[in-house]
Amino acid sequence: MLRVEVGPDSLFGPENMPYGVFAPPGELFRVGVRLGDTVLDLAALLGDSMFARPDLNAFLAAGPARWRAARERLRELADTALPVEVLHPVHSVRMTLPVTVGDYVDFYASIDHATNLGRLFRPDSEPLLPNWRHLPVGYHGRAGTVVVSGTPVVRPRGQRRTAAGATEFGPSQRLDIEAELGFVVGSGSTLGVPVGVDDFAEHVFGVALVNDWSARDIQAWEYQPLGPFLGKSFATSLSAWVTPLAALAQARVPLPSQEPEPLPYLRATADHGLDIDLAVAWNGHVVSRPPYARMYWSPAQMLAHLTANGACVRPGDLYASGTISGPEPTQRGSFIELSWGGREPIAVGAETRTFLADGDEVTITATAPGAAGRPIGLGDVRGRILPAPQI
Template identity: 50%
Template sequence: MSDSTTDPSLSSFLDVDANHPFPIQNLPYGVFTPPASTVPRVGVAIGDHVLDLAVLNEEGALDVPEIRDAHPFAQGTLNAFMDLGTSAWTTTRNELQRLLRADTPKLRDDTSLRERVLHPRTDVSLQLPVDIGDYTDFYSSKQHARNVGTMFRGPENALKDNWVHLPVGYHGRASSVILSGQDVQRPCGQTRPDADEPPIYGPSQLLDFELETGFFVGDGNDLGSPIPIDEASDHIFGMVLVNDWSARDIQGWEYEPLGPFLGKSFATTISPWVVPMEALEPFRTDGPSQDPEPLDYLQADGDAAYDITLEVGLQTPSMADPHTVCRTNFRYLYWTMRQQLAHHTVNGCNVRPGDLLASGTISGPTEDSYGSMLELSWRGEEPVSLPGDERRSFLNDGDRVVMRGYAQGDGYRIGFGTAEGTVRPAPCA
């Protein structure tokens, strides 16, 4: 399915290659600081440029009543815009596409305005796009859960009894969510490498990536008022790539009985551009069959998964470019974003604009589609082969992880950019 904003025939007056991640059908939102300025503001990516929405609105070039006086783009985060709700999001997207279309002269032919609002992406500084108040990480890939459960409990007890009845999740640490490109310091902590000896303190030896996506809550809900699943889509603003870095040895020692803590809270990387859900509408599809049938509050009609290709590249210090170690798809997630949000709020918990909800590691059915080194190397027993006769069971200092995602349309591609980071030595080494 598609609407006028995702029509494959749409084209911009800017030259955008068919395989570029940011065509006019996408228009992801981000926060940037333009050249010769220290004041961040909201923009959208279009091809190799960033469109300055703050200046565009100040100049009266945006015909969107909901934002004219609210000035949500003259902000250092997307939160104010996300709080305006679906009507404002849709109207703004339609207006931006109208201004950027090849057959619209308003911006195309106004050289002065174009110079003030269009910046080469290489000239701007990107910022964390959202003030993230809360961060929740789910565990929604059945293949990943089965893989990990098999490693530690055997195939007969791979999934806990509750897994097929509810989206399992835990509350993460919003303060350590970082922007793509920022280095990640190997964490120090307590581990127990020998079950017959006391625990020790030192650098994590089993550092891992986790290939995930995440979505930002737009309009939230009141405390005590759950979001029904058939209204959940109205509260989801857009998606980003997520690498929820994991120290497997720290996590393995600490997680019983309450779950992940220091093994996860040291860093979570997200991509800088938030892809609006409207851009992904043509790629909605069916997900895995859910058996047993979920309880009523988790049931929803219609396709709720998305056909989004996801890849992980690993680059060691001796390599010139990242080598693809994983290729999977968002559609493999067992629990959908709508189900995650409905379950998160069914107890009356309130979510707020800017809250981040991540999918958990996304693994597919084949060995090359597993979304973590823990699975790719099968707990370190089968190291991953890399170019130059290198091998990895887990991440070494100096290793760079690059995650990419895209949905392939007819003659255009909806891309997410990258979520990347390089591992730096632990301070306790």
């Protein structure tokens, strides 16, 4: 038996305990939770076959009562000596996607990001389109290209428009990131029955960091009139760790003022804003610190709007916030904003960049207030750019 030691500065104390899917060397994937720098094998520790699977979906489908019971039991066990065979050093295991993603939806919920892009793309018009303050704008993404953190990202090819006005096909020259927060659906809903804005915690299990890689030159040529397509669908990276909503109780904050007042189906009686601070590192150099607390639309409003027409959600579905940006230049969550459309190069160590070069690596991390008086961590989401294949 062995007690897991958690240092006083650890971001993964018993007040956090995020879920992931891991495999020790030479073994199959199964569900675990992280405590300090150790992964606890839940199937072996709890004797529950629900966790002897390569995804969290069965546990998510079990619902909030089951989530609470598991969390309470794990927090009790975190203070005891545990069998050595259920303990695995976090750096010795392989990680895979924590959920099988059935549907993926991406929103556009940051007023600072939307304003910046409006100024870049429509300099002679109002930066926000008329509908933006009335509903959480979003698009349906491609679930099949959601990949776990650490998966290399191959530079996409696509059609784009040249400065001379001609069209050409080739590798994206303006490859970008979007630093986002993802929300993992636990309990599904019934087709035809919307999810109420205050029922958020009954349906969403937890949060995970997302990087929605974006080919801005492909996107700019294709996105009107139907919106994002090939410029987005080639890869979306998801953290290997899902932090339960229960671990974020101390991070709840009010939303910024919403004007005009949202329609009744988007009005919540509880605070659904989240005080989460992100950091974006480009080749190991932090270039931005986006604040999630600035987001205009809450995850509860996103879910209510996503299902307002009767669309249903299922365990393992993922929806993301869209790029998280703040009002300051150092708080912008995409490189198109940081470089102001490529016109203002960014210092990345001794080099400068506007958009991503082959070989570049981006790592996004985040922290939030925790119940023990110290921050908790949301893991990281990483990706390195590989050259486009020769065709």
